[in-house]
Amino acid sequence: MTSLAEKIYAAVRLVPCGKVATYSQIAALMGNCNLRRYVGNALHKNPSNSITPCHRIVNAKGFCSGSFAFGGGDVQKNKLETEGVGFIDGHVDMTRYSITQDDFNAISAELMSIFYE
DNA sequence: CGAGTGACAGGAC
DNA sequence: TGTCCTGCCACTC
Numbered sequence: 001m002t003s004l005a006e007k008i009y010a011a012v013r014l015v016p017c018g019k020v021a022t023y024s025q026i027a028a029l030m031g032n033c034n035l036r037r038y039v040g041n042a043l044h045k046n047p048s049n050s051i052t053p054c055h056r057i058v059n060a061k062g063f064c065s066g067s068f069a070f071g072g073g074d075v076q077k078n079k080l081e082t083e084g085v086g087f088i089d090g091h092v093d094m095t096r097y098s099i100t101q102d103d104f105n106a107i108s109a110e111l112m113s114i115f116y117e
Numbered sequence: 118c119g120a121g122t123g124a125c126a127g128g129a130c
Numbered sequence: 131t132g133t134c135c136t137g138c139c140a141c142t143c
Contacts, residue, residue, distance in 0.1 A: 003132095003133070003134090004133075004134065004135095005133080005134090022122085022123095023122075023123065023124085024121080024122070024123090032135085034135070034136070035134085035135075036122075036123070037122095037123065037125070037126095037135080037136075037137090038133095038134070038135070038136095039123095039124085040123065040124040040125075041124075041125070041126090041134095042124095043124055044124040044125085045124090054124085057124080059122070059123065059124085060121075060122055060123085061122090061142090064124080065123075065124045
């Protein structure tokens with residue numbers, strides 16, 4: 001049973017190291033832009049931080065939203081910096097580190113092979 | 118003013 | 131009950 005939530009987590013895990021994704025991008029990956037609310041919803045109510053790199057999900061500005069559910073913004077920043085993501089004035093440099101159309105396609109393809117859609 | 122964005126909340130199935 | 135979706139709405143470009 002490939003629930004949507006699982007796909008969301010899978011998509012998050014498929015975000016390459018050194019990149020971050022936004023809610024809308026994840027939603028677009030699911031094929032429904034209207035899921036953009038559900039993405040945040042799913043991440044929040046299912047804090048499987050151990051297996052889901054939630055720190056790669058930021059809002060469109062490159063900030064993590066207020067209720068970061070896994071330890072604190074410092075942890076996220078540290079993790080991302082370790083992966084090579086650059087920060088500007090405390091937020092992710094989205095112009096360089098948000099996923100590209102290329103990444104989008106790659107993730108989409110992998111998602112497809114994982115769930116055999 | 119119009120379009121994009123939400124780490125929600127609640128309703129629908 | 132759980133999963134999915136959609137509305138509201140404030141805020142920023």
